[in-house]
Amino acid sequence: MVTGRKVSNLLALAVLGTVVQRPMHPYEMASLLRERGKDEDMPIKWGSLYTVVRNLTKHGFLEVVDSRREGARPERTIYRITEAGLAELRDWTRELVATPRPEHPHFKAGLSMLAALTPDEAADALRARIAALEQAIAAQRAALAGHADIPELFLVEDDYELTVRAAELAWVRELLERLTNETFPGQAAWRKWHATGEVPPEYAALADRGSTE
Known part of the structure; x- marks a missing residue:
């Protein structure tokens, strides 16, 4: 069991679980997470999304594959999950499912x-x-x-x-x-x-x- 993670915010897990489907930019990640009600499954601070994405990229769990600009909109960076990111997603999910932890409702x-x-x-x-x-x-x-x-x-x-x-x-x-x-x-x-x-x-x-x- 891994007890310390390079990016421990549960939003990072949600991001990895979304990007595993296909490459996307952070705005799209947030839209899909909201649509699927992930903020009801885990504590999510939407304001930290871009920081989480940057940290996942810094530690090799995501990588940039493209940057796009549509009209006057700001440039959007497209990310995809790496092999290390997939391994982290699988290991983290396994740990959460298998290991009881004290919770304080x-x-x-x-x-x-x-x-x-x-x-x-x-x-x-x-x-x-x-x-x-x-x-x-x-x-x-x-x-x-x-x-x-x-x-x-x-x-x-x-x-x-x-x-x-x-x-x-x-x-x-x-x-x-x-x-x-x-x-x-x-x-x-x-x-x-x-x-x-x-x-x-x-x-x-x-x-x-x-x-x-």
């Missing part, structure tokens, strides 16, 4: 602070998330159904996201049910803490962990 961050809410407030927030997830899942299923003419190989990331969202929805529903039924462990102490401001002894013990005093 916003939902996990919110859950880590759930105690800041009352049980009822937490339940309301979960209901809102359920509604949003149901809407997103329905929209994504409709979108996939509308792409029946596209080979599944090129939609596999959407199928993955849909499966993850469905699993998240099931988990959130279960958590909401436990809060609603008052079967969540320690819920009474949690509720009392917000009602009285008195920190339960078990919470105080947790707060003392890691203290340097």
